[in-house]
Amino acid sequence: MIDKFEACEVCGFQWDGISPEEIAPRMIMSMNASSELIARHQQASLIRNHPDQWSALEYGCHMRDVLYNIRDKMVLITVEDNPASLMLYGTPRVEMGLYTHDRPQVLALEMRLAGELFARTFAALPKSAYERVFLYRYPRESLRNLKWVAAQALHECEHHEGDIRNLLET
Numbered sequence: 001m002i003d004k005f006e007a008c009e010v011c012g013f014q015w016d017g018i019s020p021e022e023i024a025p026r027m028i029m030s031m032n033a034s035s036e037l038i039a040r041h042q043q044a045s046l047i048r049n050h051p052d053q054w055s056a057l058e059y060g061c062h063m064r065d066v067l068y069n070i071r072d073k074m075v076l077i078t079v080e081d082n083p084a085s086l087m088l089y090g091t092p093r094v095e096m097g098l099y100t101h102d103r104p105q106v107l108a109l110e111m112r113l114a115g116e117l118f119a120r121t122f123a124a125l126p127k128s129a130y131e132r133v134f135l136y137r138y139p140r141e142s143l144r145n146l147k148w149v150a151a152q153a154l155h156e157c158e159h160h161e162g163d164i165r166n167l168l169e170t
């Protein structure tokens, strides 16, 4: 069962209020904006303002990895019935130091590519797959359709664009 008016408590994003046609252009715009911020503030993007809050670089790496992860997830959902979970383990990636060797200038390029690749794949998926469902664990365990999963990818971009903007431009 998909809730009607579920919204992110932080940024107000409403997954079910997004039409599939909006996803690709909004995602490209958002990833390009975050990429530009990191490219413009390369030194600042490396710094954690607070020990418990990720740096802009860490947010950017997370966004890039989310898009690659969900892009593959959408293919699984389209092809397989009840596909095995493909968890991102976002916080462990940061805590294990997997982003130690990421550099702002390269990341800025990778973020643009991730947005473009996701948008292109989503646009090419058959519309008949939009209603196929998958057990998704975030923000709570629930059966979601592919359209929702793509909207969640857009949510990650726009939500963390806000985080990056707050870190680098305030």
Ligand SMILES: [Zn+2]
Pocket: 008, 009, 010, 011, 012, 013, 155, 159
């Ligand atoms: Zn949000």
